[in-house]
Amino acid sequence: QEWNPAALKDPAGVTLRLNDDQIRYVMDGAFQSAIKTITGRVDELGVTQPIVQQVGTEFIRVQVPGERDPDRVINLVIRPARLEFRLVHPDHRTIFRDLTFNEYGEITGGQLPARYTVMFGPMTDKEYANWERQPIEQRWPMIEKKTRLADRKDEKAQRNFVYIVKDEPELTGDLLSDAHYSFDTSSLEGSPHQVSLTFNREGTAIFRKVTGDHLNENLAIILEGRVESAPELIAHITDGRARITGNFDQQEARDLSLILRAGAFKTPLRTEQKQTVGASLGADAIRRGLQALMVGGVIVVIFMIAYYAGAGIVAVIALAVNLLLILATLALCRATLTLSGIGGLLLTIGMAVDCNVLIAERLREEVLAGGTLKAIVNRGFNRAFSTILDANLTSLVTMLALLQFGTASMQGFALTMTFGIFATLFTGVYVTRVFTDYRLGRSNRLSLGTLRLLHGSKVDFLRMRYFSYALSGLFLIIGVAGIIHNRGLHLGPDFAGGVSASVEILGQPVGDDAIRKALPDMQIQRVLDVQNRFIITSKLLDEGAVSGDTKARTDNTEAHIRRQLDAAFGGQYTILGIESVGPTVSRQFTQKAFLCVLISAIGILIYVWFRFEFDFGLAAVLCLFHDILFTFGFLMWMDIPISLDIVAALLTIFGYSINDTIVIFDRIRENLHTKFGSRLEHLINTSVNETLSRTIITSLTVLFTVLCMLFLGGEGLRDFAITMLFGLVLGTYSTIFIATPLLYDYRRRFGKAGAAAATPEGPRSDGGDGDETSGRADSHAAAPPRQPTGPRTRGVRVEPIVR
8 A cells, every 4th residue: 555644733633553574574583583583593412403484474383302401402492692781881880879770670750861771690609699798889789679570579679789881782792703611710700601792794894993992881792581690891802712700500690691692682581381202213113123123233232143154253243342332422412312413423434344354364365375373363463454444534525514513303314324333443453352352362363154155256247338338328218217207306394394293092001003004104103192183293294275275285195194194084073273384394404414425535535545545535425325226216116205314324325335435445445556467447346345245244134134134123223224125235246237337437538647656465474474384374384475466576666567
């Protein structure tokens, strides 16, 4: 409507109202700002996989897994945390003497200077005792005032310092770059628990000007409308640092620093409802998942001992120590083990088993090469160490990228994996070596088992590379075409939002599995405070609705939920409420996911380039992207929606693929430096065949666990296990049939590409004692040492002959 200035003359006044689009714009902005701030605060609580999503048009749902103190979480989530710095009037004592206050601290007499207001700060008994000992002219103004309450009987007068401060702050907490807890041992009067602040560039410039222009004046530090302290500016502060002191205990100071880092709310919030819910997997699924992991672990133990005999026993001991170290570290960090963390744990176990398989296979090779037992053990561990180190450090590069740039879900996986990498290096290099030396010292023999899977294989893998290229290309085209036809990936409610219904089943108690079978495509959570009450979340269903018509899609989804419940429970249920919900994952998650993949790829390329050569790194990164596209296509055609659980599986798959690739590349690098005169094609085929036994054994050990999760883990783990199973097969396939052929074709196309020259060498007696002549491996006597096959080139640089 066109504005008419004459309407202001109407005695009835003028009513102004925003149009609907503007109201919606303001509300959406307030929701997104609040969700961003809440997410930042909840993420600061630790390694969790929180849910923060918009529900309807007025509410935000917050779920924090594993939190033992929900009241503390609520306080942290809704606390405004508005931080301000205001100058105190230089003559505040004189002004205070001219003012009078009522019992609630409201001014009833006197006059405040223009652009100044009154604020208060609580006084403790200790501060009051110190205040009384001061000369009257030096005492800070103080009154006793009440706080207005609904029940006036509970109102009690409390002592408060009085501050005459400017009505506009000099700077606010919006200009902070960091806030962290600190402990001041020199504090004699106040609490030693403080919050140290650091301003950003703009805040530092303002703070520098304020402290320079107002020396010897007081600057009040105000938190949520209450003055915490008003220190005197005795120095010109130029580094943008300050401290909040007050009557904090340690937890209060830590919580305050947490919410200041996350930022303040622009809109006040209040708690509408509080309830405790079960795990999103459900108690039955968790129990079955743990049972599946235990069964898988027992199968792995039996397999390792059956295949490697004594070395298998050592591997099991090292694996147990590895697992205990990781769980102990997670417990010390009070980390909540979500499904992403379980994925990291599963990959860590696979890498730990792989570490011991590499050592055992190396020891078998050194037995064939000959030498004393001590020399065999030294050579085996020394040569396996390079492979183990490169495989784990390459994975660590990816984990560091996830820790730095990823979201809470990614960081949970990355932190578990980081602990696991260091535990694997420790147990594989140290624990396994100690137990091997101990057994060798007691029995003077090596027990490496007699089973040999694919030993001495001579498969020409490179001859099949064009077939593998065509096969991968075909499936990638099909997958990409499906994604384009589907107008994007098949996103679950975690990413796309949907409908959330609160449902109560009438009658007898209902188990988690029963309702999951009734609603297999939906997320189910049990409300623990009320029997048979569940929160059901489903993505929006089209089913004839016009594209973009959210209300029609919401109605379709609600009708679908009712049909499913009718079929399962025959109408014996009540839907207490149903609301549309936003995604639990913001757009930033997708952006950060792509950023992490990009940074990880660059990190892997640089590391492998440094440790190997550029073409090795390029082939590893291309193989990684191959696996990413391949997996997305598989998920699309299997109609598996991408949820946070699937993201956990994807991270596990990519970690396994990189680890597998580096192991084979390490053998190729070694053979390039030792097998002189070999054609490049023969050398790469030989390398793949030499590590084929290790590749299959490691894949089998992980496969046992994943199959147990698939068949014993229940409906809640089905999609996770299927994705893991596919990724396991894909990682093995891509390493052998994609990564190594890419390396070969690159070298054919660009020549030797700077292949590193090295002195050819036969088996070394690294650390072996030359005078040791006794000892045996299994029941076989050690063979005579193998002589170097290449020409003697000590001190001479010789390029390996490869074509």
